[in-house]
Amino acid sequence: xxxxxxxxxxxxxxxxxxxxxxxxxxxxxxxxxxxxxxxxxxxxxxxxxxxxxxxxxxxxxxxxxxxxxxxxxxxxxxxxxxxxxxxxxxxxxxxxxxxxxxxxxxxxxxxxxxxxxxxxxxxxxxxxxxxxxxxxxxxxxxxxxxxxxxxxxxxxxxxxxxxxxxxxxxxxxxxxxxxxxxxxxxxxxxxxxxxxxxxxxxxxxxxxxxxxxxxxxxxxxxxxxxxxxxxxxxxxxxxxxxxxxxxxxxxxxxxxxxxxxxxxxxxxxxxxxxxxxxxxxxxxxxxxxxxxxxxxxxxxxxxxxxxxxxxxxxxxxxxxxxxxxxxxxxxxxxxxxxxxxxxxxxxxxxxxxxxxxxxxxxxxxxxxxxxxxxxxxxxxxxxxxxxxxxxxxxxxxxxxxxxxxxxxxxxxxxxxxxxxxxxxxxxxxxxxxxxxxxxxxxxxxxxxxxxxxxxxxxxxxxxxxxxxxxxxxxxxxxxxxxxxxxxxxxxxxxxxxxxxxxxxxxxxxxxxxxxxxxxxxxxxxxxxxxxxxxxxxxxxxxxxxxxxxxxxxxxxxxxxxxxxxxxxxxxxxxxxxxxxxxx
Amino acid sequence: xxxxxxxxxxxxxxxxxxxxxxxxxxxxxxxxxxxxxxxxxxxxxxxxxxxxxxxxxxxxxxxxxxxxxxxxxxxxxxxxxxxxxxxxxxxxxxxxxxxxxxxx
Numbered sequence: 001x002x003x004x005x006x007x008x009x010x011x012x013x014x015x016x017x018x019x020x021x022x023x024x025x026x027x028x029x030x031x032x033x034x035x036x037x038x039x040x041x042x043x044x045x046x047x048x049x050x051x052x053x054x055x056x057x058x059x060x061x062x063x064x065x066x067x068x069x070x071x072x073x074x075x076x077x078x079x080x081x082x083x084x085x086x087x088x089x090x091x092x093x094x095x096x097x098x099x100x101x102x103x104x105x106x107x108x109x110x111x112x113x114x115x116x117x118x119x120x121x122x123x124x125x126x127x128x129x130x131x132x133x134x135x136x137x138x139x140x141x142x143x144x145x146x147x148x149x150x151x152x153x154x155x156x157x158x159x160x161x162x163x164x165x166x167x168x169x170x171x172x173x174x175x176x177x178x179x180x181x182x183x184x185x186x187x188x189x190x191x192x193x194x195x196x197x198x199x200x201x202x203x204x205x206x207x208x209x210x211x212x213x214x215x216x217x218x219x220x221x222x223x224x225x226x227x228x229x230x231x232x233x234x235x236x237x238x239x240x241x242x243x244x245x246x247x248x249x250x251x252x253x254x255x256x257x258x259x260x261x262x263x264x265x266x267x268x269x270x271x272x273x274x275x276x277x278x279x280x281x282x283x284x285x286x287x288x289x290x291x292x293x294x295x296x297x298x299x300x301x302x303x304x305x306x307x308x309x310x311x312x313x314x315x316x317x318x319x320x321x322x323x324x325x326x327x328x329x330x331x332x333x334x335x336x337x338x339x340x341x342x343x344x345x346x347x348x349x350x351x352x353x354x355x356x357x358x359x360x361x362x363x364x365x366x367x368x369x370x371x372x373x374x375x376x377x378x379x380x381x382x383x384x385x386x387x388x389x390x391x392x393x394x395x396x397x398x399x400x401x402x403x404x405x406x407x408x409x410x411x412x413x414x415x416x417x418x419x420x421x422x423x424x425x426x427x428x429x430x431x432x433x434x435x436x437x438x439x440x441x442x443x444x445x446x447x448x449x450x451x452x453x454x455x456x457x458x459x460x461x462x463x464x465x466x467x468x469x470x471x472x473x474x475x476x477x478x479x480x481x482x483x484x485x486x487x488x489x490x491x492x493x494x495x496x497x498x499x500x501x502x503x504x505x506x507x508x509x510x511x512x513x514x515x516x517x518x519x520x521x522x523x524x525x526x527x528x529x530x531x532x533x534x535x536x537x538x539x540x541x542x543x544x545x546x547x548x549x550x551x552x553x554x555x556x557x558x559x560x561x562x563x564x565x566x567x568x569x570x571x572x573x574x575x576x577x578x579x580x581x582x583x
Numbered sequence: 584x585x586x587x588x589x590x591x592x593x594x595x596x597x598x599x600x601x602x603x604x605x606x607x608x609x610x611x612x613x614x615x616x617x618x619x620x621x622x623x624x625x626x627x628x629x630x631x632x633x634x635x636x637x638x639x640x641x642x643x644x645x646x647x648x649x650x651x652x653x654x655x656x657x658x659x660x661x662x663x664x665x666x667x668x669x670x671x672x673x674x675x676x677x678x679x680x681x682x683x684x685x686x687x
Contacts, residue, residue, distance in 0.1 A: 039646065046636075046645065051592065051594065051612075051614060052614030052615070052667075053614060053616030054597050054612070054613030054615075055589075055594050055596045055597075055612060055613065055614035056594050056595040056596045056597065057593065057594045057615075057616070058592065058594070058595065059591075059593045059594035062590055062591045062592045062593075062663070063591065063592060125598045126652055217657060231643070231645075232643065241637065241639065241641060242638075243627035243628035243638050243640045244627050245642070246642055246643075246644065247642055247643045247644060247648075248643060249643070249644070249645070250641065250642060250644030250645065250664075251644065252641045252644075253644040253645050254619060254622065254641065254644045254664070255588055255619070257616070257619070258616055258618070258619025258620075258622070258623075259587075259588035259589050259591075259592065259594055259612075259615075259619070260617045260619045260622040260623045261586060261588060261622070262622055262627060262641075263627075284591055285587065285588040285591045286587050286588065286590070286591070299681040345628065345638050346627055346628065373627075453656045488615055498639075498642070498648065498650060499649065499650075500634075500636045501632055501633070501637075530679050531648060531649070532648075532649030532652070533649050533650075535647045536643075536647050536648065537642070537643070537650075538649075555647075567649075
């Protein structure tokens with residue numbers, strides 16, 4: 001275990017969703033020193049996003065079907081002794097040498113919404129503060145090149161660490177959450193009380209280097225677990241940039257974290273299982289949902305009966321959402337899409353059209369539905385920027401996204417770099433949790449030279465569950481794969497790139513007149529994908545449009561590579577991470 | 584059936600406080616982001632685009648699309664869906680790149 005700041009962590013986990021939490025807790029329990037970095041203010045990731053403590057939600061489980069599983073995981077993580085750094089946006093991972101990695105992050109106020117839980121705007125608050133309580137245990141751990149954080153940790157190091165070690169001994173052995181309840185609850189209570197407010201004020205006034213809010217931080221480690229999850233895939237259509245059109249996942253996130261809705265009458269459209277969950281939670285929260293439009297049919301699932309039969313819980317989930325739709329009298333239209341949004345400065349109505357098998361609108365089927373918001377999304381795309389930047393191999397999923405290639409124990413094609421959850425292909429929180437645990441065991445086996453760890457019954461059991469759920473994920477992706485006809489939704493003046501306001505017309509011109517055949521060339525001609533979001537919103541669409549001019553049709557070839565995973569202020573780069581002993 | 588999201592999760596938030604949006608008073612709850620507070624007041628747009636001058640607001644809701652950029656207390660390009668609302672915050676519509684009128 002590292003005793004000085006310059007000594008690296010054994011494992012740095014990027015992402016505090018189900019995969020990251022399970023991986024970190026498992027690895028820490030097996031004796032590794034572990035740090036978890038996450039961009040948000042509270043653990044949980046996207047799926048288990050929940051209201052900030054200041055909102056005083058007595059029943060956060062009302063918007064989560066599996067809340068108990070999350071609180072169990074959170075307790076286990078809190079008791080594991082892993083360091084938790086909230087509000088840390090990781091922008092790159094670099095290889096130091098054969099046995100060491102550097103994880104570079106920006107710690108900043110924008111990482112945290114909400115009071116209380118949202119306090120961890122700098123490492124020291126994060127490592128010692130609320131929420132998961134686990135942070136306190138990692139006091140004085142090494143590898144964290146951030147003067148303030150390390151200093152603060154040291155100040156309160158000894159006692160916290162000791163206290164936790166005592167409290168933890170009982171629960172450690174069985175590896176599950178039993179016995180650790182106390183620590184978790186305390187952590188939460190602490191998060192809910194005043195501690196937070198101070199932290200935020202401090203974050204606000206004391207932020208940044210040379211006036212920059214975002215402070216560079218570097219963690220060194222011997223292994224990395226990428227648990228960065230997925231982001232929503234968007235396909236453009238006329239009017240999708242109007243205020244009131246929001247991502248389906250975005251509407252869900254704003255509801256779960258801020259308890260707000262984008263409107264009163266919200267149409268839900270796109271493709272994928274998320275739509276049903278979004279529609280039922282929006283309706284439960286008081287919105288009218290006049291229609292859910294799913295561009296695929298559900299027959300796609302029936303083509304893989306074995307994957308269905310092996311995952312009865314997934315069927316149950318679908319049944320729960322289906323029942324919710326019935327209860328709220330929400331009509332579900334399959335093979336349909338919103339092909340136009342009406343309104344001048346905000347959404348007033350949408351046109352719903354029937355689609356053929358290729359997702360091409362059937363002419364004459366459009367009908368107008370009045371609404372004041374539209375929640376839209378076309379499945380989830382794995383967030384693999386950090387991995388592809390390091391040369392990790394990817395594979396194309398049946399729905400056209402790119403996921404990391406992983407071995408049986410979750411290691412990427414680059415040794416020392418593991419991944420779990422959606423980075424290996426969208427499959428849901430339960431798969432993510434199983435893969436996280438597998439990865440945690442695998443990393444411990446490697447770093448501690450204990451290969452026997454990977455040959456136990458637990459690993460066989462986890463691997464079996466993973467394979468079963470992966471099979472379902474495969475069937476799901478195939479059932480919701482976008483049809484090539486979706487590009488018929490676009491007018492020439494539809495903005496495809498939201499940031500740079502690049503229209504479908506100019507992208508088509510780049511393809512047909514100028515010979516662009518891939519996103520990169522389209523970007524150089526048109527600036528599509530060159531804006532703030534770095535192609536996250538338009539990437540899938542631009543790749544399809546670029547490939548539509550080629551013999552390959554509308555299927556893009558490879559995952560895009562970008563050197564920086566989040567925008568980084570030049571000043572932060574120039575300043576460099578604070579070195580140990582500073583401050 | 585719940586009528587509001589707060590009903591749904593039986594929220595008992597801390598005391599509400601005021602922020603302003605283009606001079607208009609907006610009530611926010613502790614724990615809400617700037618974007619959430621604006622949505623709660625029925626405000627969906629707080630930026631205009633650089634080229635077309637078109638209105639935009641929160642889209643992805645998780646800090647990835649940068650469509651929700653706002654000027655917060657004079658500072659442009661803040662992601663409203665991530666920045667926590669604080670008492671007295673002055674949110675203003677960000678026009679274009681947000682640097683007009685700033686001494687930078």
